[in-house]
Amino acid sequence: MSLPDRFAHEVLADDPHDRSAHRRRDDAWLEERWADAATRVLVMAGPRVRPVSGEIAWVSPQEAPAGVRVFLGEQRDRAWFAVVADDPAALIGDDERAWMPLRGVLPLLAGEGSAEAPLVFHAFGIAEWLSATVHCPRCGGRLEARAAGHELVCLDCGRPQFPRTDPAVIMIVTAGEPGTPEERCLLGRQSVWPAGWFSTLAGFCEPGETLEDAVRREVAEETGVRVGEVEYFGNQPWPLPASLMLGFVGRASSEQIDVDRDEIEEARWFTRAQLREQAEAGEVRLPGGVSISRALIEHWYGGPLPGEWR
Incomplete structure (x- = not known):
């Protein structure tokens, strides 16, 4: 078995765009870029896009509908925008199945599409925030988009709103002597999953909590397993709808499973041999290759595994 030089979730972040945040209030410069034939725009009906021929469809500014112009940044000598349509229902029309949320287009961001992945993640994060933030949380007033889609200002009380990113921990928990055939990893499944x-x-970090303690709390709450040592693994932007997934490897200090039956329906310990055998048989299916969850599992396993969610 051998691990890849870089996991898929790392490849997605290989070519980050220059967000050029200092340009977000430069209206003259933004208009100049909008008029440039080289500029590309991702059309969004709320937090949904319409792929064309199995690819993310970027269009010229002239082809974009009316909506909030979101300046994403600069990459490969051109400007990149998203337009979040003013009337997403009219844009979707009778073609609802063709418009996909981020989870549906994740497979399109692998391989050749990975160069645009940071732009797409950026666009989805802002589109989700704009769609969800309809009224001022202080006074319920009207909001107006500014700073090229990165700020909402209440027209009644003047309070500004900014996009949120919520820290979430995601972890593989191990038990047994490391590197031996008896070493096990802990995986779980939700009742709503096939x-x-x-x-x-995985779970969200609570106020006043360290990331390591969030790992320990979430594992204990969901499965009853206690975790001692926690080691950082990596991270992945995950705008579903507004998270940053922070990956960890935890070592169990207890192994008795007692699932909460709320978030987790079932949890199991797997040796490497068991995980491989059941994955090959199709009895166990694992998250997609672009997710940090998959990377955590294959990092522990020591190589690629067959089968993934569809």
Whole structure:
């Protein structure tokens, strides 16, 4: 078995765009870029896009509908925008199945599409925030988009709103002597998932909590397993709808499973041999290759595994 030089979730972040935040209030410069034939725009009906021929569809500014112009930044000598349509229902029309949320287009961001992945993640994060933030949380007043879509200002009380990113921990928990055939990893499944779907555990960091303690609390709450040592693994932007997934490897200090039956329906310990055998048989299916969850599992396993969620 051998691990890739870089996991898929890392490849997605290989070519980050220059967000050029200092340009977001430069209206003259933004208009100049908007008029440039080289500029590309991602059309969004709320937090949904319409792929064309299995690819993310970028269009010229002239082809974009009316909506909030979101300046994403600069990359490869051109400007990139998203337009969040003023009337997403009219844009979708009778073609609802063709418009996909981020989870649906994640497979399109692998391979050749990975160069645009940071732009797409940026666009989805802002589109989700604009769609969800309809009224001022202080006074309920009207909001107006400014700073090229990165700020909402209440027209009644003047309070500004900014996009949020919520820290979430995602972890693979191990038990047994490391590197031996008896070493095990802990995976769980939610009741709403199809039979056989398993993943690493995850949860949101609470106020006043360290990331390591969030790992320990979430694992204990969901499975009853206690975790001692926690080691940082990596991270992945995850705008579903507004998270940053922070990956960890935790070492169990207890192994008795007692699932909460609320978030987690089932949790199991797997040796490497068991995980491989059940994945090959299709009895266990693991998260997609672009997710940090998959990377955590294959990092522990020591190589690629077959089968993924569809």
